[in-house]
Amino acid sequence: LIPKPQYNGIISYKRRLTEQDEMQAWIDLRTNGMLKGPMSAGQDWKRNWDRDSQTPWLYNSQTDVFITYEDPKSLKAK
Structure with missing residues (x-):
């Protein structure tokens, strides 16, 4: 699975993600x-929770990077 960068900073994928991709x-x-x-963030990362989407996200203030992902809690909510 190779991401395709876009000019506006958004990354799109050439195909739909599968359950194996998520794993x-x-x-x-x-x-x-x-x-x-x-359910816990690694060093330099802070775990957050978005109530609207029921999705966790990680933020690293040193690199100003955030990552959304699915975890057991978010999958159970859906």
Whole structure:
């Protein structure tokens, strides 16, 4: 799965994400240290919760990067 960068900073994918893609994204977040556990952020990251979309997101204030993802709580809510 190769993201296709857009000029406005949005990334789009060449195909629809599958359940396997979502699982790989979750594994990547853990492997790369962005998540240290299912419900906890890794070092330099802060875990947040969006009530409207019922989705967690991570923010790193040092790099000014945020990441949205699905976790057990968000999947249960949906």
